[in-house]
Each structure stands twice: as structure tokens, then as C-alpha cells.
Amino acid sequence: xxxxxxxxxxxxxxxGLRLEGVALRTPVIENPEVNEALGGRLLLKAExxxxxxxxxxxGAYHRMVRMTAExxxxxxxxxxxxxxxxxxxxxAQIVGSSAVIVMPSDVPPAKRDAVRRMGARIVTYERxxxxxxxxxxxxxxxxxxxxxxxxxHPQVLAGSGTAALELLEQAxxxxxxxxxxxxxxxxxxxTASTAIxxxxxAPGTRVFAVEPELFDDTCRSLAAGHRxxxxxxxxxxxxxxxxxxxxxxxxxxxxxxxxxGLIVTDDEVRSxxxxxxDHFKLVAEPGxxxxxxxxxxxxxxxxGRTVATFITGGNVDASRFQALIx
Amino acid sequence: xxxxxxxxxxxxxxxGLRLEGVALRTPVIENPEVNEALGGRLLLKAExxxxxxxxxxxGAYHRMVRMTAExxxxxxxxxxxxxxxxxxxxxAQIVGSSAVIVMPSDVPPAKRDAVRRMGARIVTYERxxxxxxxxxxxxxxxxxxxxxxxxxHPQVLAGSGTAALELLEQAxxxxxxxxxxxxxxxxxxxTASTAIxxxxxAPGTRVFAVEPELFDDTCRSLAAGHRxxxxxxxxxxxxxxxxxxxxxxxxxxxxxxxxxGLIVTDDEVRSxxxxxxDHFKLVAEPGxxxxxxxxxxxxxxxxGRTVATFITGGNVDASRFQALIx
Numbered sequence: 014x015x016x017x018x019x020x021x022x023x024x025x026x027x028x029g030l031r032l033e034g035v036a037l038r039t040p041v042i043e044n045p046e047v048n049e050a051l052g053g054r055l056l057l058k059a060e061x062x063x064x065x066x067x068x069x070x071x072g073a074y075h076r077m078v079r080m081t082a083e084x085x086x087x088x089x090x091x092x093x094x095x096x097x098x099x100x101x102x103x104x105a106q107i108v109g110s111s112a113v114i115v116m117p118s119d120v121p122p123a124k125r126d127a128v129r130r131m132g133a134r135i136v137t138y139e140r141x142x143x144x145x146x147x148x149x150x151x152x153x154x155x156x157x158x159x160x161x162x163x164x165x166h167p168q169v170l171a172g173s174g175t176a177a178l179e180l181l182e183q184a185x186x187x188x189x190x191x192x193x194x195x196x197x198x199x200x201x202x203x204t205a206s207t208a209i210x211x212x213x214x215a216p217g218t219r220v221f222a223v224e225p226e227l228f229d230d231t232c233r234s235l236a237a238g239h240r241x242x243x244x245x246x247x248x249x250x251x252x253x254x255x256x257x258x259x260x261x262x263x264x265x266x267x268x269x270x271x272x273x274g275l276i277v278t279d280d281e282v283r284s285x286x287x288x289x290x291d292h293f294k295l296v297a298e299p300g301x302x303x304x305x306x307x308x309x310x311x312x313x314x315x316x317g318r319t320v321a322t323f324i325t326g327g328n329v330d331a332s333r334f335q336a337l338i339x
Numbered sequence: 340x341x342x343x344x345x346x347x348x349x350x351x352x353x354x355g356l357r358l359e360g361v362a363l364r365t366p367v368i369e370n371p372e373v374n375e376a377l378g379g380r381l382l383l384k385a386e387x388x389x390x391x392x393x394x395x396x397x398g399a400y401h402r403m404v405r406m407t408a409e410x411x412x413x414x415x416x417x418x419x420x421x422x423x424x425x426x427x428x429x430x431a432q433i434v435g436s437s438a439v440i441v442m443p444s445d446v447p448p449a450k451r452d453a454v455r456r457m458g459a460r461i462v463t464y465e466r467x468x469x470x471x472x473x474x475x476x477x478x479x480x481x482x483x484x485x486x487x488x489x490x491x492h493p494q495v496l497a498g499s500g501t502a503a504l505e506l507l508e509q510a511x512x513x514x515x516x517x518x519x520x521x522x523x524x525x526x527x528x529x530t531a532s533t534a535i536x537x538x539x540x541a542p543g544t545r546v547f548a549v550e551p552e553l554f555d556d557t558c559r560s561l562a563a564g565h566r567x568x569x570x571x572x573x574x575x576x577x578x579x580x581x582x583x584x585x586x587x588x589x590x591x592x593x594x595x596x597x598x599x600g601l602i603v604t605d606d607e608v609r610s611x612x613x614x615x616x617d618h619f620k621l622v623a624e625p626g627x628x629x630x631x632x633x634x635x636x637x638x639x640x641x642x643g644r645t646v647a648t649f650i651t652g653g654n655v656d657a658s659r660f661q662a663l664i665x
Contacts, residue, residue: 294653327620
């Protein structure tokens with residue numbers, strides 16, 4: 014790699030040490046009967062079993078634990094559709110700081126309540142008429158709080174990369190290096206940090222971003238070679254990865270290192286949630302199974318190969334879950 | 340231990356070697372936020388993530404792999420309300436044998452279909468008017484098949500005991516030995532083999548059988564000192580552990596080694612299923628969460644202590660799951 018990336022394998026390894034005892038080493042799950050049916054080997058890194066129900070606490074905690082005492086006193090502010098909010102709220106508590114979360118007004122109630130229960134304060138805004146960045150900038154200015162973005166920060170990336178490093182180590186404990194790793198892609202942080210881990214530690218492993226049909230900004234941006242936004246006003250069931258445009262921290266990494274991008278439909282996501290229920294006994298939220306959906310819908314060839322993906326989160330209302338898997 | 344038990348820690352260790360590459364080493368899952376709320380440490384051995392969705396394949400496979408070639412040619416027959424059927428059907432396939440499953444006519448359709456898909460033949464009978472033992476005896480007589488019972492056989496016990504041995508090893512990898520292990524108890528096989536493992540390898544650890552309110556035959560039998568049946572015609576949502584009476588292989592072990600029995604209501608089981616969904620992102624079937632229900636309903640004191648339990652299976656229809664956690 015000739016160009017400097019926002020984080021490195023070495024920094025991700027160090028983040029892993031700082032996360033010991035805070036983030037869980039989530040299991041890598043496979044089902045021999047499913048493998049047999051697929052004709053290949055499918056590994057699921059079950060970050061829905063992570064603390065606060067998603068991988069996001071890895072990045073949020075790593076950013077907060079690296080703050081100075083004075084910065085922690087000022088506290089954190091961030092935008093999040095849910096999982097980063099939960100992770101950041103908890104991370105702020107663990108390091109003795111505080112967090113204000115800027116949330117779109119349409120996020121599932123369970124996520125808002127859970128964030129409040131973890132002691133964070135919530136400021137809502139309208140997804141289509143206001144820019145979250147403006148709300149955050151105002152709070153920074155008025156309160157001195159420090160933004161901890163969901164992905165666009167080197168220390169957040171180093172934290173999320175620990176999930177990819179663990180996946181690689183756990184796969185190798187099983188005697189295998191994945192041929193492909195499929196990463197659910199919203200802001201592109203887990204995607205970028207996974208790409209950095211694999212580029213340095215498993216250069217033969219291809220990394221793909223996976224996105225929902227109507228929020229394929231990374232896929233289209235990869236094709237164009239520069240960042241392209243999604244049209245405003247679209248919706249997908251994959252609320253956790255419903256991002257407007259790739260950010261300028263993660264996108265250069267993804268453009269440089271990814272093997273490509275894959276797109277799945279909301280119906281394929283529903284089927285993947287049901288598949289996770291039936292065959293893996295896992296509760297996964299829609300945005301968390303786009304990688305699984307890509308495998309099940311044949312967007313990537315798994316026959317005779319090993320494909321790994323993250324189940325990135327499981328924070329979904331029981332009633333919404335029921336409606337989605339019905 | 341002065342009396343001879345049907346299996347031993349040594350045999351369970353050997354069974355573990357035979358199960359390598361067949362049964363999965365399922366994860367032990369905990370949630371620091373749940374631990375904080377409970378004031379103690381709760382470890383879940385997630386056997387719902389086991390192959391065929393329940394721990395039963397451990398015992399079934401271990402019995403079948405120990406058969407002679409001639410016995411395997413004759414094939415297996417067994418009674419099961421579902422999970423043992425799935426495990427035995429798959430085990431028979433793996434060793435190149437065959438299985439006939441005797442099932443009550445009222446088991447959930449998903450279980451019957453799944454068993455058929457694994458190549459086993461199903462013979463149904465009426466739970467309240469016929470004895471499964473008579474049906475099995477007839478099939479043995481007419482076909483030469485060999486009964487592989489869900490629990491009442493030393494080699495089945497040695498197989499199920501591998502789940503307990505793994506739990507103990509995994510807990511010790513976390514730096515802790517459980518104070519108590521709560522075991523969902525139907526026929527009492529996992530309970531007995533867990534008791535044998537702990538008695539030999541962790542003598543300070545107490546083992547409890549946990550049963551649903553109306554199927555508390557083991558609890559009442561433990562109190563009486565001899566085997567007592569449940570009245571015929573009762574129902575519980577915990578179909579996987581709806582057994583009529585303790586059997587004469589497992590009960591002497593349980594009478595000798597258990598610290599006691601705990602009883603939970605069906606409502607507590609529903610709450611525990613919902614809790615597993617919300618806080619552990621796990622799909623568990625009703626009979627699988629009676630241990631978790633016992634902890635959550637305060638039937639055992641977890642404050643300042645470590646309590647482990649098995650989530651024994653996750654084979655539940657989506658529609659039934661939805662109704663139960665609603």
C-alpha cells in the first residue's frame with residue numbers, strides 16, 4: 014500500500030488491547046447443513062451478540078478511551094440512526110463521560126428508549142429537511158462537546174477494525190482464510206477497516222461493500238471513482254445503513270482497497286432475516302443481514318469457497334421483527 | 340462418588356474427541372449490561388446454535404458412532420418430541436445408517452418437516468392414549484432396529500455431557516467456575532451428565548434441574564426419593580421437556596448428585612424467551628429457557644455469584660415464536 018490510510022493494522026491491534034474486557038469477542042457461527050446446501054463455507058461474525066447489540070461500541074469506545082481527561086469532561090456528541098448511539102452512550106458511561114445523540118425523528122422507538130436508558134440525551138431532527146451535520150456543529154459550538162462520528166474518524170475505524178481482525182483470527186483457528194468478506198455498508202467504516210485488516214493480514218481475501226438497493230451510494234461512488242449521494246427522500250427497511258453519501262474518511266480507503274460493491278433488495282433482506290432465524294437462531298436487524306442476503310441471493314459465488322460476513326446488529330423491535338420475518 | 344454412574348467424566352472426554360468435527364463447540368454468551376442489572380454473572384451455553392438447532396445431536400451421534408457396522412445397518416428407532424429426532428436423523432445420515440422416529444401427533448409441524456427433510460421416517464402416536472415404549476418395542480421387534488433413546492442410555496449421556504464439559508472449560512477460559520449450573524430437565528439426560536461432569540471436575544459447583552410447573556416430575560421425584568409420574572393429559576408450552584416420568588438411567592444420578600430442582604411457570608418461560616430476544620438476540624424455544632427463566636424470576640440467587648445455564652434449543656416455528664414473545 015503506497016498511500017496513507019486513516020488507520021493501520023498495527024493501530025487496530027492496539028485498539029484490540031484497549032477493548033479487552035469492554036467489547037466481547039463475539040463468536041463466528043456456521044451451520045454445516047447450510048454449508049452443505051450452499052456448496053461452500055459461510056462464516057457469520059455475530060456482532061449482533063456484541064455489547065449494546067451491535068459492533069458500533071468498538072469504534073465509539075476506542076475513540077472515547079483515547080480522549081484526554083479534559084475532552085471527556087466536555088463529553089461527546091454524535092449523529093446516529095441507533096446502533097452507534099447505543100454504543101456511544103454506553104462507551105461514554107464506561108469512561109465516565111457523557112453523550113448527546115442527534116437522531117432522525119423516524120428511528121424505531123426501541124432504539125431511542127434504549128439510548129435514553131443508557132444515560133445519553135437525545136436531540137431529534139427531520140431526516141429530509143435538515144442536515145445532521147448542522148445540528149451537531151451547533152451543539153459543538155454551544156456546549157464544547159466533541160463529535161464522535163459513527164465512522165469518519167481514524168480512532169473509530171481502528172475500533173471497528175477489531176471486529177475484522179477477530180474474524181480473521183477466528184477463521185484461521187478454524188483452519189481457513191476467507192476468500193471473500195462481505196461487509197454491510199452504511200457510512201463505510203466497518204467496510205474500510207475490514208479492507209485495511211485484510212489488505213495487510215490476508216492480502217488474498219477480497220472485501221466487498223454490501224448495500225440496500227436504494228442506498229447504494231458506495232456502490233455507485235466506487236463505479237464513478239468519486240463520492241455520489243443518494244437522492245433525498247428514499248427509504249429502505251435497512252435503517253441502520255441508510256446513509257446519504259460516503260464520507261471523505263472511509264471512501265478513499267474503500268475506493269482503493271475494495272474488490273467491489275454488491276446490492277440487495279429489501280425483499281432479499283427480509284428473506285435473510287428469516288433465514289438467520291430459521292437456520293442460525295439469531296435475531297438480526299435488517300441492515301445487519303445484507304451480506305448474508307448477498308450470499309443467499311447468489312450475488313457472490315460461494316461454491317467451493319469460503320465467504321465470511323458480519324451480522325452487524327440485532328437491535329430490532331419484537332413487533333417489527335415479527336412483521337419482517339412473517 | 341461411591342456408586343457407579345452410567346457414564347463418567349473420562350467417557351465424556353472421550354465422547355468429546357469423537358464429536359470433534361461433528362458437533363459444534365457452541366459459544367458461551369454473556370451480556371455485561373444484563374449482569375449489571377442482575378448483580379451477578381449469567382453465562383448462557385448457547386446450544387440453540389448447535390447443529391440441528393439443539394444439544395441432542397451430541398448424544399444421538401455418540402450412540403450411533405459407537406454402534407457396530409451390523410447395528411448401523413439395522414438402523415435406529417427412537418421416540419422424540421422433536422429435537423432428539425432432528426439430532427438422531429442427522430446422526431444416522433452422518434454415520435451412513437437410517438432412523439425411524441416415533442413422534443407424538445401434536446408436535447409442531449416445523450419439527451416434523453425438518454426431521455423428514457433429514458431423511459428419517461416418522462411414525463406418529465397419540466400422546467395420551469398410547470405408550471411410546473410400546474410403539475418402539477413393536478418396531479424393534481418387526482424391523483431389528485435399535486432404540487437410541489433421548490437420554491436413557493450411557494452413550495447418549497456421555498454425548499450430552501460434552502456440552503457440560505465445554506461449558507466448564509469455556510467458563511474457566513473466562514477465569515471463573517460457575518457457582519450453579521441450571522439445566523432444563525425433560526428426561527434428565529443433560530441434567531445427569533452435567534451433574535457427573537461437575538461432581539468430578541468442579542465439585543463446588545451446584546447443579547439444579549429446572550422444570551415447567553406442570554411437568555415437575557423430577558422435582559417431585561427428588562423430594563420423594565423415588566420416581567413419580569406426571570398426571571396424564573397436562574400441557575405446557577415447553578414441549579421439548581414434556582416428559583411423563585424420570586427414567587431409571589438418569590434419575591439415580593440426579594437423585595444422588597443434584598443440589599435440587601427448580602420450577603418455573605409458562606408465563607415466566609414466555610418472559611425469558613422475550614428476554615433472550617431483547618438482550619441476547621437469540622432465538623430460543625420455550626423448553627430451552629427454563630433455566631434462564633429461573634434466574635430472571637429469582638428462583639435462584641445470582642447476586643454476587645456466577646450462574647450458568649444451557650439454552651438447549653431454538654427449534655420453534657416463526658409464527659409460534661411470534662405468539663410466545665408478543
